[in-house]
Amino acid sequence: MNTSLTEESPALTSAREQNTSEIVAKNIYKSYGAGPFAKEVVSDCSFTIESNKLTVMIGPSGCGKSTLIQLIAGFEATDSGEITLNGSPITDPGKDRLVLFQESALFPWMTTYDNIMYGPRARGEDTKDAADQAEFLLNKVGLDAFRDKYPQQLSGGMQRRAELARAMINKPEVMILDEPFRGLDNMSKELMWEYYAGLYEEDRNTNFFVTTDIDEAIFLADRLLIMTNLPTSTRSVIEIDIPRPRTIEEVVNSARANEIKKEVMTLLHEEAMKSFSGGSKAAADFLDAYSKRAD
Amino acid sequence: MANSSEVADSAVSMAAPQSTEISSMSLTMYRVSNWLKSPRPYLMVIGFAAVLSFWYFAVEVWKLPRFQDMPGLTEVFSEWFSKDPYYGLSVYTPEYYKHIGISLRRIGFAFLLATGLGVPLGLFLGWSKTFREYVFPLFELFRPIPVLAWVPLAIIMFVGSETPVVFLTFLASFFATTLNTMLGVESIDESYSRAARCLGANRWQTFKHVVVPGAMPYIFTGLQISIGVAWFSLVAGEMVSGQFGLGYVINTSYMMIEYPKIIIGMITLGIVGYSTSAMVRLLGDYLMQWRVRELALGDS
Ligand SMILES: Nc1ncnc2c1ncn2[C@@H]1O[C@H](COP(=O)(O)OP(=O)(O)O)[C@@H](O)[C@H]1O
Numbered sequence: 303m304n305t306s307l308t309e310e311s312p313a314l315t316s317a318r319e320q321n322t323s324e325i326v327a328k329n330i331y332k333s334y335g336a337g338p339f340a341k342e343v344v345s346d347c348s349f350t351i352e353s354n355k356l357t358v359m360i361g362p363s364g365c366g367k368s369t370l371i372q373l374i375a376g377f378e379a380t381d382s383g384e385i386t387l388n389g390s391p392i393t394d395p396g397k398d399r400l401v402l403f404q405e406s407a408l409f410p411w412m413t414t415y416d417n418i419m420y421g422p423r424a425r426g427e428d429t430k431d432a433a434d435q436a437e438f439l440l441n442k443v444g445l446d447a448f449r450d451k452y453p454q455q456l457s458g459g460m461q462r463r464a465e466l467a468r469a470m471i472n473k474p475e476v477m478i479l480d481e482p483f484r485g486l487d488n489m490s491k492e493l494m495w496e497y498y499a500g501l502y503e504e505d506r507n508t509n510f511f512v513t514t515d516i517d518e519a520i521f522l523a524d525r526l527l528i529m530t531n532l533p534t535s536t537r538s539v540i541e542i543d544i545p546r547p548r549t550i551e552e553v554v555n556s557a558r559a560n561e562i563k564k565e566v567m568t569l570l571h572e573e574a575m576k577s578f579s580g581g582s583k584a585a586a587d588f589l590d591a592y593s594k595r596a597d
Numbered sequence: 598m599a600n601s602s603e604v605a606d607s608a609v610s611m612a613a614p615q616s617t618e619i620s621s622m623s624l625t626m627y628r629v630s631n632w633l634k635s636p637r638p639y640l641m642v643i644g645f646a647a648v649l650s651f652w653y654f655a656v657e658v659w660k661l662p663r664f665q666d667m668p669g670l671t672e673v674f675s676e677w678f679s680k681d682p683y684y685g686l687s688v689y690t691p692e693y694y695k696h697i698g699i700s701l702r703r704i705g706f707a708f709l710l711a712t713g714l715g716v717p718l719g720l721f722l723g724w725s726k727t728f729r730e731y732v733f734p735l736f737e738l739f740r741p742i743p744v745l746a747w748v749p750l751a752i753i754m755f756v757g758s759e760t761p762v763v764f765l766t767f768l769a770s771f772f773a774t775t776l777n778t779m780l781g782v783e784s785i786d787e788s789y790s791r792a793a794r795c796l797g798a799n800r801w802q803t804f805k806h807v808v809v810p811g812a813m814p815y816i817f818t819g820l821q822i823s824i825g826v827a828w829f830s831l832v833a834g835e836m837v838s839g840q841f842g843l844g845y846v847i848n849t850s851y852m853m854i855e856y857p858k859i860i861i862g863m864i865t866l867g868i869v870g871y872s873t874s875a876m877v878r879l880l881g882d883y884l885m886q887w888r889v890r891e892l893a894l895g896d897s
């Protein structure tokens with residue numbers, strides 16, 4: 303029905319001028335709880351989410367990535383250190399950052415279409431332009447036939463795609479996604495990577511994507527931040543210099559991609575070891591020596 | 598179910614709507630059809646038959662000593678459906694409907710008042726922590742006081758015989774509605790509010806679009822309880838104050854030793870009370886289409 307929209311997207315390409323938005327985190331700390339129960343989750347963590355790039359953050363699960371997102375979103379405050387957006391400190395949630403939280407879900411009481419249109423409507427922008435973009439996105443994520451269904455009538459993968467569309471329609475300066483494709487089977491996951499990368503490549507606004515999946519990270523990222531275990535900080539940064547647009551097949555066969563993957567795995571393996579040895583230096587050394595001998 | 602969604606999922610480009618099309622089927626129809634398929638309606642018939650035949654045998658055949666003053670099944674039913682009832686109350690007398698009508702009117706008033714005040718109060722109690730700190734302790738102090746304990750005060754406070762009854766009926770309903778609505782707001786996952794705020798909704802919009810619909814299932818649970826306790830309190834109220842009404846019929850029939858009328862009043866109460874509950878449930882199904890589909894899909 304709307305095939306012409308798939309070919310060219312007037313709404314998305316023309317109306318979306320490029321924003322330049324950079325987020326900088328400098329020496330931030332964050333603990334939960336107080337006194338003897340305090341738990342340090344983020345410790346002396348610094349990183350930059352560069353403007354008009356897709357920055358992917360990867361780290362062991364439970365290391366504090368979602369906590370960092372709460373801080374960037376402005377729902378939580380840092381204990382010390384500062385996070386800035388284009389130079390001004392982040393203190394509150396704001397329209398300039400759109401966050402797809404790890405546990406965020408579609409509103410069960412709204413249809414797919416109403417969910418997608420929620421952002422524009424809430425901001426009083428229920429215009430023809432917004433409706434066109436909703437059509438475009440519905441088509442793009444393959445939910446055209448499901449527009450009048452409620453979330454519980456959609457499969458897990460469809461729900462994720464609808465969530466993605468609900469976020470993308472808002473043209474945020476910065477889009478932040480916390481493990482948006484968690485829990486999908488490999489087949490749907492790879493399809494989602496291609497959708498998402500395609501949507502990103504249309505406007506190249508600043509994107510920040512959190513994951514625990516190495517293949518996902520390498521396929522999507524312009525820049526890759528590798529995090530340490532709890533309490534987290536930036537372990538290392540890798541520029542993924544594989545040209546865009548990428549296809550799954552290209553990336554799988556790319557020597558450069560495999561090289562990066564090995565490097566990332568080594569780093570993550572070391573972090574996993576640390577958590578395995580419970581933070582004890584001696585145990586870590588032992589494990590380290592043992593794993594070297596085993597090679 | 599799981600399989601069909603997997604398939605639909607991989608055929609992303611142009612997936613057809615799933616075959617489990619239920620958009621036109623309401624939750625009510627779904628419940629009824631499920632109910633008819635289950636053994637429950639037949640067990641229910643057996644249950645009714647067992648109670649009625651026990652009543653018949655105990656009173657009219659075995660003439661058990663404990664039941665000697667109890668009106669028998671045949672006596673009650675022939676009185677209830679008699680064109681010329683001995684005690685003056687049957688389905689053919691206008692008075693019968695007057696009692697039902699007056700009880701219903703009291704229930705209607707009290708229930709609407711309890712809903713109109715209880716739902717907004719509950720929403721705000723759940724939504725605003727500050728408001729709750731002021732109001733909730735007071736609320737919790739009043740809530741455990743049984744309706745019967747309010748009877749003297751109700752009669753002293755309100756003039757006439759009508760307002761005390763409506764007030765008593767209102768009370769318990771109001772507490773049930775308010776409390777459930779508040780719990781409904783608390784039950785809403787915070788991530789919905791966060792998502793709404795991230796998408797640009799202000800506080801008021803979040804309230805309208807997340808808090809109200811999110812609390813709706815609990816609100817309707819509250820209204821179910823509310824209509825039930827409303828009948829309970831109504832009968833208590835009509836027994837001590839007021840003229841007409843089913844509670845009044847039961848009480849005066851006892852004093853006038855017109856025992857079959859007691860049973861007629863009781864059975865009528867059961868039927869009318871059940872009908873009002875069913876109407877509240879229908880309204881809930883109508884207002885929560887999204888749950889209709891959710892539940893229907895979950896079960897199939
Ligand atoms: N609100 C909170 N209160 C207490 N502890 C928390 C809270 N949020 C997260 N944590 C703890 O912080 C750690 C990091 O959690 P999280 O940021 O969710 O990790 P990730 O997203 O990397 O899996 C976990 O150990 C978790 O238990």
Ligand SMILES: [Mg+2]
Nearest residue numbers: 367368404480
């Ligand atoms: Mg997380």
